[in-house]
Amino acid sequence: MNRIKLVLTLILCLCVLPMKAQSDEAVLKTIYTQALTNGHSYEWLNYLSNQIGSRLSGSLGASKAVTYTKETFEQLGLDKVWLQPVMVPRWVRxxxxxxxxxxxxxxxxxxxxxxxxxxxxxxxxxxxxxxxxxxxxxxxxxxxxxxxxxxxxxxxxxxxxxxxxxxxxxxxxxxxxxxxxxxxxxxxxxxxxxxxxxxxxxxxxxxxxxxxxxxxxxxxxxxxxxxxxxxxxxxxxxxxxxxxxxxxxxxCKQLKEVQSYNVIGEIKGSKYPNKYIIVGAHLDSWDLGDGAHDNGAGVVQAMEVLHLLKKLDIKPKHSIRVVLFMNQENGLRGASTYAEAVKQNDENHMFAIESDTGGFSPRGFNFDCNDQAYNQMLSWQGLFEPYLVHSFEKNESEADVKPLKSEHNVVAGLFTDNQRYFDYHHASNDTFETVNKRELELGAATMAALVYLVDKYGIKGTKN
CATH class of the missing domain: 3.50.30.30 (Glucose Oxidase; domain 1)
Incomplete structure (x- = not known):
């Protein structure tokens, strides 16, 4: 009986082994497993698409999406959740x-x-x-x-x-x-x-x-x-x-500008609370469909990054901040407002990644950075190959995180198997039914895995 108890105790200890004591391969496997078996991204996208619908800047749908995502952040038990006011154009069809x-x-x-x-x-x-x-x-x-x-x-x-x-x-x-x-x-x-x-x-x-x-x-x-x-x-x-x-x-007509918001949720860093890793997506969409691929998928994947970190009890050294930008589609007001606040507050944004190529299978990343940082990213490529995520390209970043680029940081974009993306892009068939649950979850796990590595090792060749 004592031997049985000992074996069970050892198994339990291995299951709860702190992330810092596990290999990177083991941590990434845990992240992917959690996203695929206990993730919330598909559930959140269902609500965002089918209960709220289209989210054109200044619309009722956009306002409802702000409320929903803020409340969801709060339910995750983050260290800080807030709304950043943004004045946006209001065009109606x-x-x-x-x-x-x-x-x-x-x-x-x-x-x-x-x-x-x-x-x-x-x-x-x-x-x-x-x-x-x-x-x-x-x-x-x-x-x-x-x-x-x-x-x-x-x-x-x-x-x-x-x-x-x-x-x-x-x-x-x-x-x-x-x-x-x-x-x-x-x-x-x-x-x-x-x-x-x-x-x-x-x-x-x-x-x-x-x-x-x-x-x-x-x-x-x-x-x-x-x-x-x-x-x-x-x-x-x-x-x-x-x-x-x-x-x-x-x-159609252009009405007066209205106030909307960027929705921001943050886990405070345990060692470098004033150094930020940003995960972004745009909350607004066009009005013809429900914006499931563009960019509901990116929104829920970004939210899932925080959920995975909390669920797996990964305590980041740097502050991890998810920013759901408003007004990417017809003005980029959310991105410019956020970037201006970063400049005014002199915040150190060491890394930023955005998902905006649909909820398709992840295939890799685009990195906008110096050669030293890019070579560091390439050194992690092998960790992602078991998940068929092996395209690591040096290229421009997505629109919302691009204003954050400096010579001292890295901005990146999740690259998906996007051959079918423009079948739905900005059209009435961009709906929840066209998003594959497993592909969506793989994308969320891929971003969380990269965020984990950046947080653990920092970025070479940059001020971080």
Missing amino acids: GTKEYAFIEGVSGKTTTVNICALGGSVATPALGVKAQVVEVKSMEELQALGKEIVHGKIVFFNKPLPAEHINPIEAYNACVHLREQGATEAAKYGAVGIIVRSLTFRMHDLPHTGSMTYNGLPDNERIPAAAISTNDAELLSTMLKLNNNIQFYFKQS
């Missing part, structure tokens, strides 16, 4: 947009569009005009005012398929969505239609932000995205007869 192509015979074909975020409305009766199709700003400039004036400019550039990384393909086209209205207005266009930025051929238009770059109100023209299927239809019809006309109507 209004009634559902409507559009059709009209042939020379007068026959009309309805097509799927959505207003781009920040666009002005059309006149009350809509806009109808002939169409000029271009694939670049250079083509628009070559046409000139003589051809463009009084017409609708149709930017029809598919995402270039030769890019293996979909983000690179997106970056090759996103300027057409963001700057297209400003440039087309210079030549007298009455509106623009932009091909949705997705590889997928379907009937769903994908929204996104655009800007007028200070253009006077009376010179601003309406801007909308058209689905990829309908972009192909419009292009084909123009090739057959370039005298066809396009009609669209949208009632």
Whole structure:
């Protein structure tokens, strides 16, 4: 009987062995196991997506999300939870947009569009005009005012398929969505239609932000995205007869700015409480779906990092702070407000990581840092290989943590298997049902594992 008691005691001691006495391999395995068997990320995402829904800055959904995530932080028993006020733009879509192509015979074909975020409305009766199709700003400039004036400019550039990384393909086209209205207005266009930025051929238009770059109100023209299927239809019809006309109507408007918040939760460091490791994600989303991938997944993964540390009784040496940024999608006000406060308070942010490429399987990280710090990150690559997380690239960071970059720190982004990301990006099918529970949990564990290593070893070649 005494031998049995001794064996049981030894097993119990091994199970509760302090994290600092275990190997890094063992700690990472524990983190992944905990995330996959006792994590909360999928449960939180379910509520955020299905009970709250879309969270466009300034909306009721965004306000509810602030309250929910703050209360969830408080339930985790963190050392500090607070709201950081942020003034955000409030753009509203209004009634559902409507559009059709009209042939020379007068026959009309309805097509799927959505207003781009920040666009002005059309006149009350809509806009109808002939169409000029271009694939670049250079083509628009070559046409000139003589051809463009009084017409609708149709930017029809598919995402270039030769890019293996979909983000690179997106970056090759996103300027057409963001700057297209400003440039087309210079030549007298009455509106623009932009091909949705997705590889997928379907009937769903994908929204996104655009800007007028200070253009006077009376010179601003309406801007909308058209689905990829309908972009192909419009292009084909123009090739057959370039005298066809396009009609669209949208009632969106820009209202006065309102106050919102960044939501922040923190575990205080036991040895270096004034040195911070930041885990970030943006709480806002576009209004067409429920923002499950963009960026509900990142939000709950960031929250899960704190939950895992608490659940496993890992007491970090540095302060671990999760920041849920408001207004990434149409202004980056949350990121700029937070970065300004960091500067004013002279806070030492030694490391920051963000998740914003969807709730897909993690594949690695992007690091923005000096060579010495990057080589240190590479030295941990083998620890992640059992989890198929082996892409460690030196690249720019995600938008919300980018303002925190200095020569003395490291900013990083979780890199996922994002080949399907733009199937859902900014569209109405970005919903909870499209997120795989296991993939989401693996992403949360991956970020927690990296945070653990950074906290344990610090960052070489930086002031930390």
